[in-house]
Amino acid sequence: MSDTPLPRAERRRRTERRILDAARALFAEVGFERTTIRAVARTAEVDPALVMQYFGSKQELFRRAAQVAPPPEAGLDADELVEHLLGTLDRKIGDLPQGSLAMMRSMLTHPEAAASAREVLGRQIDRLAESIPGEDARLRAALMTVIMLGVTVGHQLLELDELRAVPQEEIARLLRPSLRALASPEAS
Amino acid sequence: MSDTPLPRAERRRRTERRILDAARALFAEVGFERTTIRAVARTAEVDPALVMQYFGSKQELFRRAAQVAPPPEAGLDADELVEHLLGTLDRKIGDLPQGSLAMMRSMLTHPEAAASAREVLGRQIDRLAESIPGEDARLRAALMTVIMLGVTVGHQLLELDELRAVPQEEIARLLRPSLRALASPEAS
DNA sequence: TCGTTGAGTCAACGGGCGTTGAGCGAATTG
DNA sequence: CAATTCGCTCAACGCCCGTTGACTCAACGA
Numbered sequence: 001m002s003d004t005p006l007p008r009a010e011r012r013r014r015t016e017r018r019i020l021d022a023a024r025a026l027f028a029e030v031g032f033e034r035t036t037i038r039a040v041a042r043t044a045e046v047d048p049a050l051v052m053q054y055f056g057s058k059q060e061l062f063r064r065a066a067q068v069a070p071p072p073e074a075g076l077d078a079d080e081l082v083e084h085l086l087g088t089l090d091r092k093i094g095d096l097p098q099g100s101l102a103m104m105r106s107m108l109t110h111p112e113a114a115a116s117a118r119e120v121l122g123r124q125i126d127r128l129a130e131s132i133p134g135e136d137a138r139l140r141a142a143l144m145t146v147i148m149l150g151v152t153v154g155h156q157l158l159e160l161d162e163l164r165a166v167p168q169e170e171i172a173r174l175l176r177p178s179l180r181a182l183a184s185p186e187a188s
Numbered sequence: 189m190s191d192t193p194l195p196r197a198e199r200r201r202r203t204e205r206r207i208l209d210a211a212r213a214l215f216a217e218v219g220f221e222r223t224t225i226r227a228v229a230r231t232a233e234v235d236p237a238l239v240m241q242y243f244g245s246k247q248e249l250f251r252r253a254a255q256v257a258p259p260p261e262a263g264l265d266a267d268e269l270v271e272h273l274l275g276t277l278d279r280k281i282g283d284l285p286q287g288s289l290a291m292m293r294s295m296l297t298h299p300e301a302a303a304s305a306r307e308v309l310g311r312q313i314d315r316l317a318e319s320i321p322g323e324d325a326r327l328r329a330a331l332m333t334v335i336m337l338g339v340t341v342g343h344q345l346l347e348l349d350e351l352r353a354v355p356q357e358e359i360a361r362l363l364r365p366s367l368r369a370l371a372s373p374e375a376s
Numbered sequence: 377t378c379g380t381t382g383a384g385t386c387a388a389c390g391g392g393c394g395t396t397g398a399g400c401g402a403a404t405t406g
Numbered sequence: 407c408a409a410t411t412c413g414c415t416c417a418a419c420g421c422c423c424g425t426t427g428a429c430t431c432a433a434c435g436a
Contacts, residue, residue, distance in 0.1 A: 008433055012383065031297035033221040037424060047385050052425060108345050109219035109297050118346055125350055136362065142350035143339070143362055150338020151331070157296050158306055162313055162330035174324065174331055178366035196403055200413065225394060235415050240395060 016054055018044040023051075023065040027102035032062055032110035059112065066106070066113065067099035071124040078183040081131050085148055085179060086172040089155075105157060121145055134185040144182045151175065204242055206232040211239075211253040215290035220250055220298040247300065254294070254301065255287035259312040266371040269319050273336055273367060274360040277343075293345060309333055322373040332370050339363065 006014075022043035026035040037058055041048040055061040069088070076084060103120075106113035128141035151171070155163040163171065194202075210231035214223040225246055229236040243249040257276070264272060291308075294301035316329035339359065343351040351359065 008381090008383070011433095015383080031221075033219075034297060036422080038422085048424085049386080049426080050384055053384085058424065105296050107296075108293050108341070109222060114346060118348065121342070121346070121348060122350075125348075136358075138350055139354055139358065140362060142342070142348060143359070143366075146338040146342035146348070146351070147335050147366070148338070149342060150334040150336070153296070153341065154309070154330070154334035154337060158302060158309070160306065160309060160313075160330060160334070162310075162326055163334070166327055170324070170327065171331070174328060174370065177369035178331075178335070181365035181369055182362065196411090196413070199403095203413080224392080226392085236394085237396075237416080238414055241414080246394065 015044070015046060015050070019046060019051055019054060019061075020065055023061050024098045024102055027062060027065055028098050028105055030105070031102075032106040032113060037061075062102070062106070062110075062112070065099060066102040066116075068103050068116070068120050069097065069100050071120065071127050073127070076131050078131060079180070081128060082144075082176060082179045082183050085144065086175060088148070089151065089168050089172060101156060104153065121149070128183075132183055132185075136185075140182045140185070144179055147175075147179065147182075203232070203234060203238070207234060207239055207242060207249075208253055211249050212286045212290055215250060215253055216286050216293055218293070220294040220301060225249070250290070250294070250298075250300070253287060254290040254304075256291050256304070256308050257285065257288050259308065259315050261315070264319050266319060267368070269316060270332075270364060270367045270371050273332065274363060276336070277339065277356050277360060289344060292341065309337070316371075320371055320373075324373075328370045328373070332367055335363075335366065335370075 019040060023035070023040045026040055026043065029035075037051050038048045040061070041051050044051075051061065055064060103113055103116060107117040108114070124145050125138065125141045128144055129137045132140050134140070151163070154160045155171075207228060211223070211228045214228055214231065217223075225239050226236050228249070229239050232239075239249065243252060291301055291304060295305035296302070313326065313329045313333050316332055317325045320328050322328070339351070342348045343359075
C-alpha cells in the first residue's frame, strides 16, 4: 500500500480542511449556538484543543466556515436579473453553499451572522436596485431579495415538503411572474 | 395610597404573567438558545427557581410563550386571500405577535420551534391551496406562504432598513401583484 | 546524528447553564 | 388565634461549554 507518510505541511493542510468541513456541516445543520467545538473536533477526528489552536476562537471558526455566495454582478437588465435570481435556487450542495447555509441558519440567533446577512442582502439589494427603473427601485429590490430569502429558508432550512417535492425549474416557473412584477413597474 | 395587599391568587396570576411577558420578549429578541431562565427571572424580578416551579422546564416555558397567530379561515376567494395575507403584515406590536416572533426567531435553530413552524406554515398552505384553482395549487400556496415568510423575516427579524423605512401599505401595494400572480393562474 | 520545530494530545480551569429541594414568612382558613 | 397553605427565595447540584498551558513525539534541517 502507498504508505508514504505525507509531508508535515500537507498533513497540516488536510487536518485544517477536515476541521473546516466539519464546522461548516455542523453550523449549517444546527446553527452557531448548538454547534460545539467539541462536536466539530469529534467529527474531524481531532482534539478540541487543536481547533482552538488553528482558529483561535469559536467565533473565528464560524467566520472562516460560514462564507456566503457572492451577489450578482451589476449591469443586467430586469429580465436577466430575474433569471439570475432564479438560477441561484438550485445551489444545494457543494462547498460555498454549505457556508451560506451555515450563515443563514444562524442569522436569526447569532448577532454576527445577522450583521453579515444584512450586509450581504444589502449588497444584493443595491445591485438589483441599479437595474430597476422608477422611484421605488430600492424597495422593489428589497422585496425581490426577501422573496428569494423566504423561498430559500422554506426550502433549505425549514425543509418544507411542498417545496422539496418539486424540481427547482417548477418553482422557478411559478416564481418568475412574481419577481417580474417587482422588477418591471407597470400598470397591472 | 391604595395599599390593599392584593389577594394571594391575584398576586400569583400577575407574577406568572410577568414571567411569561419577560420570556416572550427575550425569546423574540434573541431566540431559544440564548435566552436563559436566569435572564427571564431577572427581567420579571423573580427568582429563577420560581420560573421552573411555574413552568416546569425551559422547553415548556417556550411552548407557553411562543404562540403563533391563527392561520386564515377557509372559504375565501383568491383576491380576499391575498388581502388577508397582506393584512397580516402590520401586526408588529402586541401580545400574540410577540409570541409569533419568538417562534420565528427560534425556528432555524431550535428543533421544536422548527417543527411548530412547519406545522403552522403547513396549515396555512392547506388553507390557501383550497382557494386556488389548478393542478399546482399546493405549490402556489407554498410559494405565497414563503414569500410572506421572507418579508416577515426580513422586516421583523433581520430588520432590514429598506423595508422598515416605508409604511406597511407601500409594501402591500408592491407585493400585491406578486401574490396575485401566484393566487390566480393565468397566461402571463 | 542530534537539536529543533511544530502537529497534535491531555488534563484541567472557570463559568454559566437548567434544574432541584429545603426552607421562610405572609396570606388564608377553621 | 393556632394551624395550614402556598408564593417565593436561597443555596447548591451536576453538566457541558469555550478556552488554556504543559506535554509528547514524529518530521525536519544542519
